[in-house]
Amino acid sequence: MLLERLSASSDFNDQQYLVEHAPSDRNVLVAAGAGTGKTFSMVSRVAFLCSKKADAVAHLEEEIAMVTFTNDAVNNMKSRLKQMFVNYFILTNQPRYLKFVEDVDRAHISTIHRFALEILRSAPLYTGLGTNFRIGSNEYLRGKLYDAYLGGFSCARRAGKSQFYA
Structure with missing residues (x-):
């Protein structure tokens, strides 16, 4: 008060x-x-x-x-x-x-992007990304990656499977 x-x-x-x-x-x-x-x-x-x-x-x-x-x-x-x-x-x-x-x-003390990147790089075995991965800013390449990885996820979901793809 x-x-x-x-x-x-x-x-x-x-x-x-x-x-x-x-x-x-x-x-x-x-x-x-x-x-x-x-x-x-x-x-x-x-x-x-x-x-x-x-x-x-x-x-x-x-x-x-x-x-x-x-x-x-x-x-x-x-x-x-x-x-x-x-x-x-x-x-x-x-x-x-x-x-x-x-x-x-x-x-x-960092940006949210740098903080997330440090977390991902600190746990390479858990993420499966390794330590030398890069963050892409190319929209076309990013779209192709989404299609490649998330396309498989959505197909599996429609087929009734409960597997996740990364």
């Missing part, structure tokens, strides 16, 4: 606060329109998780994933996160914040 009143009478945003301070055992999805403060909320959330005394993030590159849609947004997130950790170091003089600055470049 207090947060709502503060939000109504100032620039404080109670929704951003709730995202930033959600329990550390929960993942958080931030979905909002352009210019609403998603990047700020996500960066603040990561900084909050890294700063908590109990259950604090120890290895940024292993424990955090931030996914967005554009490379500009990725670069913006990384830059803001680094600056926030530098500020934390200046305020606290704790060297772990300098380690976090270094870890930002190795962290899983």
Whole structure:
């Protein structure tokens, strides 16, 4: 109630606060329109998780994933996160914040496409794609691949078979 009143009478945003301070055992999805403060909320959330005394993030590159849609947004997130950790170091003089600055470049902060590609490449045996596959952007080639693979699936479905083809 207090947060709502503060939000109504100032620039404080109670929704951003709730995202930033959600329990550390929960993942958080931030979905909002352009210019609403998603990047700020996500960066603040990561900084909050890294700063908590109990259950604090120890290895940024292993424990955090931030996914967005554009490379500009990725670069913006990384830059803001680094600056926030530098500020934390200046305020606290704790060297772990300098380690976090270094870890930002190795962290899983990427576009949704890069994130999916990394997942597919990390499990080549499960996907059957290997590690050297490429993502095609040619619409004609993509259509032919759909026909080749999904055409067999739809024929099998019509015949009453329950096999899946990849």
